[in-house]
Amino acid sequence: TMLAARAFGAPRIVIVDVDDYRLSVAKDLGADQIVKVSSNIEDVAEEVLLIHKAMGSTDVDVTFDCAGFTKTVSTALGATR
Numbered sequence: 046t047m048l049a050a051r052a053f054g055a056p057r058i059v060i061v062d063v064d065d066y067r068l069s070v071a072k073d074l075g076a077d078q079i080v081k082v083s084s085n086i087e088d089v090a091e092e093v094l095l096i097h098k099a100m101g102s103t104d105v106d107v108t109f110d111c112a113g114f115t116k117t118v119s120t121a122l123g124a125t126r
Contacts, residue, residue: 046109046111047074047076048074051075055107056103057100057101057103058075058078059076059077059079059080059096059099059105060072060078060079061079061080061082061092061120062081062082063081063082063083063084065081077099078099078100080092080095080096082095082120084116085116089116089119089123092120093120093124096124104126105124105125106125106126108121108122108124108125
């Protein structure tokens with residue numbers, strides 16, 4: 046998903062995951078930033094702030110949720126402008 050987003054011109058890509066290995070692969074493949082999150086639904090608001098910080102001054106216009114869990118959907122929706 047990240048490589049497709051880059052190929053189609055995404056100017057900044059932040060990958061969010063609970064797994065260190067997947068995050069390291071994303072960074073090696075060209076993610077601009079990575080954010081490690083928890084699986085705890087109570088952490089969504091704090092993690093949305095981390096995602097916004099990782100994006101810098103760029104708003105989050107598009108998100109892709111590749112897991113489909115309540116937590117991941119909530120985080121994606123909360124982070125997107």
